Amino acid sequence: MTFAARTRVLTAALGLAAATAATVAFGGAAHADVAAEQARPSAEKLPQVSADRLLKVAEEQVGTKENAAGGGTKFHSWYMGSPRAKETVARDGGNVKAYTNAPWCEMFVSWVGEQVGLRPTVGWDAYTVTHAQWFKANKRWGTEAKPGAVVYFDWDGGSDLSGIDHVGFVKKDNGDGTITTIEGNTGNGKVEQRVRPKSQVTGYGYPQYTS
Secondary structure (H helix, E strand, C coil), rough: HHHHHHHHHHHHHHCHHHHHHHHHHHCCCCCCCCCCCCCCCCCCCCCCCCHHHHHHHHHCCCCECCHHHHHCCCHHHHHHCCHHHHHHHHCCCCCCHHHHCCCHHHHHHHHHHCCCCCCHHHEEEEEEEEHHHHHHHHHCCEECCCCCCCEEECHHHHCHHHHCCCEEEEECCCCCCCCEEHHHHHHCCCEEEEEHHHHEEEEECCCCCCC
């Protein structure tokens, strides 16, 4: 999807104020103090959770699908009811209700992290670009496809975080230039297991697993 197309999608989903803020991010300027706006990754006082455990929770959601308007999932409902929704609205403009039918791949990733008790190291957001920037700002960003990593995609194959289109979890590096993933908000409007080429990967965020 082109820069202009992404901007049109955001405008329709979240309103002009949010789209304007996101456009700044897509242009390469990170939001101020990205690392500080969420808790920094830390293993302190977190439950014992492995990458396998997180992936199991993600896999249990396979088949969950959106409604005809592109929303209506439990991931939307959870995010809209969370304190983070108000924080991201304050950051980007718009209103919480605008998340009702918004693209939800990032909400899915955030929901899974919350379910296993690893929000501080998985992070939570509704925007792929700002979530990726958070991983990078906290020095938990790289190019290795580790199981349980958060994987960010640019369908045009770019390496710039501003071009990110989609996000999911790495299940496995297949050793043939592809990875197996668990993703929400796929082209079929579902949570699905997919096989993706590494050529479409912008990079990986690494949650800090505790087991």
